[in-house]
Amino acid sequence: MANAMEIYQFLPKTNCKKCGKSTCMAFAVALLSREVTVEYCTPLKETKFKKNYEKLLEIVAPVEGSTETGLIVHEEKCFGCGNCVVACPVNVANDPQGVGIGRAPTNDKVILQVENGIVRASNIQECRRFGKNRILCNLCIITCPTEAIEFV
Amino acid sequence: MVSCLNKNYYVCTGCALLCDDIEVEVSGDQITTIKTACRKGFSRIRGCIEPMPCIVNGKNVDINTAIKDAAKILKNADKPLIFGLGNSTSEAQKQAIKLAKRIDAFIDDTSSFCQGPTLEAILHGKIRTCTLDDVRNRADVIVYWGADPSNSHPRHLSRYSYFPRGEERQRGWEEDRTAIVIDVRKSHTAKICGDKFFQIPLHTDAFFIDALIDALSGKVPNMLFDYDIKNLLKLANILKKAQFGIIFEGFGIYNIEYMETMARLMGKLNEVSNFHLIPMVEHYNMRGFNQNLFEETGFLNRVKFKKCEKGFDVKYGVDYSIMEVLNTKKIDAALIIGSDPMSYLPRSAAEYLLEIPLVSVGPCENFTSRVAKVTIPSALSGVECGGSAVRMDGVKVRFEPIIKRARLSDEEILKRIIEAI
Numbered sequence: 001m002a003n004a005m006e007i008y009q010f011l012p013k014t015n016c017k018k019c020g021k022s023t024c025m026a027f028a029v030a031l032l033s034r035e036v037t038v039e040y041c042t043p044l045k046e047t048k049f050k051k052n053y054e055k056l057l058e059i060v061a062p063v064e065g066s067t068e069t070g071l072i073v074h075e076e077k078c079f080g081c082g083n084c085v086v087a088c089p090v091n092v093a094n095d096p097q098g099v100g101i102g103r104a105p106t107n108d109k110v111i112l113q114v115e116n117g118i119v120r121a122s123n124i125q126e127c128r129r130f131g132k133n134r135i136l137c138n139l140c141i142i143t144c145p146t147e148a149i150e151f152v
Numbered sequence: 153m154v155s156c157l158n159k160n161y162y163v164c165t166g167c168a169l170l171c172d173d174i175e176v177e178v179s180g181d182q183i184t185t186i187k188t189a190c191r192k193g194f195s196r197i198r199g200c201i202e203p204m205p206c207i208v209n210g211k212n213v214d215i216n217t218a219i220k221d222a223a224k225i226l227k228n229a230d231k232p233l234i235f236g237l238g239n240s241t242s243e244a245q246k247q248a249i250k251l252a253k254r255i256d257a258f259i260d261d262t263s264s265f266c267q268g269p270t271l272e273a274i275l276h277g278k279i280r281t282c283t284l285d286d287v288r289n290r291a292d293v294i295v296y297w298g299a300d301p302s303n304s305h306p307r308h309l310s311r312y313s314y315f316p317r318g319e320e321r322q323r324g325w326e327e328d329r330t331a332i333v334i335d336v337r338k339s340h341t342a343k344i345c346g347d348k349f350f351q352i353p354l355h356t357d358a359f360f361i362d363a364l365i366d367a368l369s370g371k372v373p374n375m376l377f378d379y380d381i382k383n384l385l386k387l388a389n390i391l392k393k394a395q396f397g398i399i400f401e402g403f404g405i406y407n408i409e410y411m412e413t414m415a416r417l418m419g420k421l422n423e424v425s426n427f428h429l430i431p432m433v434e435h436y437n438m439r440g441f442n443q444n445l446f447e448e449t450g451f452l453n454r455v456k457f458k459k460c461e462k463g464f465d466v467k468y469g470v471d472y473s474i475m476e477v478l479n480t481k482k483i484d485a486a487l488i489i490g491s492d493p494m495s496y497l498p499r500s501a502a503e504y505l506l507e508i509p510l511v512s513v514g515p516c517e518n519f520t521s522r523v524a525k526v527t528i529p530s531a532l533s534g535v536e537c538g539g540s541a542v543r544m545d546g547v548k549v550r551f552e553p554i555i556k557r558a559r560l561s562d563e564e565i566l567k568r569i570i571e572a573i
């Protein structure tokens with residue numbers, strides 16, 4: 001997945017503010033965090049930016065297929081080991097007597113849980129990478145033995 | 153089945169962790185959703201892709217005929233072998249031992265070429281052990297030696313050994329626990345352990361242990377192979393400071409010579425800190441077989457029964473192991489239960505199975521059943537039949553079936569074979 005700098009390369013770089021952001025770089029960051037879509041940048045619709053527009057759609061496609069926090073589970077890589085389920089601090093806080101001690105979830109407030117051998121995300125609004133006070137938590141990524149979880 | 157907070161939990165028999173918190177949704181006689189089990193457990197519970205047929209001499213028959221013919225083969229044999237049973241309930245294993253006594257059979261399981269020596273040392277009280285619940289509640293230094301639980305027992309780290317909170321480990325794995333991998337390659341588990349991965353060359357575990365014992369004793373370690381001593385001292389330091397240490401011993405380090413060295417290491421570790429050992433048993437009830445046979449005979453595998461005036465005589469030793477009886481062509485028939493020696497034994501040994509009448513009992517078709525004279529389909533234990541099993545740490549776990557299907561359990565099949573003899 002691209003980073004904000006790469007996205008920026010394909011924007012008009014005029015800082016015209018038509019998208020509601022103060023600079024094209026700010027728009028690139030907002031695009032990456034799924035706050036806006038490519039369509040917000042109206043100048044991109046002009047013919048001279050046609051190629052850039054198409055390229056941008058291609059670059060951000062994986063972001064669109066992810067959850068609101070940008071979490072993607074590569075199902076083919078997941079063992080269902082549940083490391084992420086138990087390492088996720090929100091899961092532990094929301095279910096201390098279930099996933100907190102390594103057991104099956106006892107309520108439906110958890111973000112990650114394993115179903116049919118593969119981890120599934122739900123309640124994504126609880127994820128620490130979501131909302132106003134978001135932080136770049138990566139505990140589910142670093143505890144995954146197979147790099148099956150990615151944030152885009 | 154365990155009931156908790158209005159939920160019904162089942163036990164997974166996918167590996168010797170026997171996770172007892174599995175939720176399922178069932179529609180008719182189909183399991184539609186399996187929750188909390190790992191991918192390995194999911195495929196076990198979902199069932200066989202190719203179920204075992206019921207066959208005698210290549211022809212489909214009914215189960216009564218198959219059982220009768222199996223009994224005939226075993227009765228007519230002079231020196232039959234009973235092998236497998238790691239994926240059977242303890243109740244079935246007891247019937248198999250009873251059958252072995254009845255027909256003067258050799259009886260053995262996969263522990264005779266893997267973790268038998270460790271389990272023997274544990275059952276004789278020579279090595280300090282503990283339960284997985286102790287590990288979860290107390291362990292602060294966790295060593296996976298020659299083991300890659302991420303693949304062999306996927307929920308090992310998340311359920312017991314590293315990530316969960318426990319009574320004395322409330323602050324979580326980042327602060328409260330140190331996980332170490334000692335292995336010859338960077339496994340999936342090693343990846344999680346970051347800079348606590350100690351890579352050693354192939355077949356150097358025994359030398360590495362000796363050097364580690366030196367380091368733990370405050371001596372200058374004598375490295376017999378190229379290894380950075382600073383690294384070894386770093387490891388020794390972590391082990392020394394452990395409040396509750398645990399070594400999970402995997403298949404990468406299992407033979408008898410290592411066992412003696414490992415026992416010395418455990419002795420030293422317990423002089424300078426506090427350490428336990430649990431073997432990473434793979435089949436869900438291999439330890440159960442070893443314990444059941446041990447209770448009956450004082451030996452945990454490689455046994456030959458012979459009837460005598462007192463009842464029966466037990467012979468034990470390498471000469472009675474599956475490898476030896478196949479290599480020296482000592483047996484004249486074999487009953488294989490829930491196992492596939494044709495696929496994992498060396499060809500030189502497995503080939504002999506083609507020369508003798510073979511009976512294969514189990515839920516799924518495999519290489520061994522394809523060359524067997526008689527095959528008998530049995531219920532998938534933990535899914536279609538209940539029973540009990542012994543977890544890798546020695547804790548007995550009881551389980552109920554998830555769904556009822558018509559197939560007989562291994563236990564019932566063995567009982568009927570005994571009746572027919």
Ligand code: SF4
Pocket residue numbers: 164165166167168169170171188189190191192193194305306307308
């Ligand atoms: S770790 Fe083992 S017992 Fe637990 S769910 Fe996976 S296969 Fe089943």
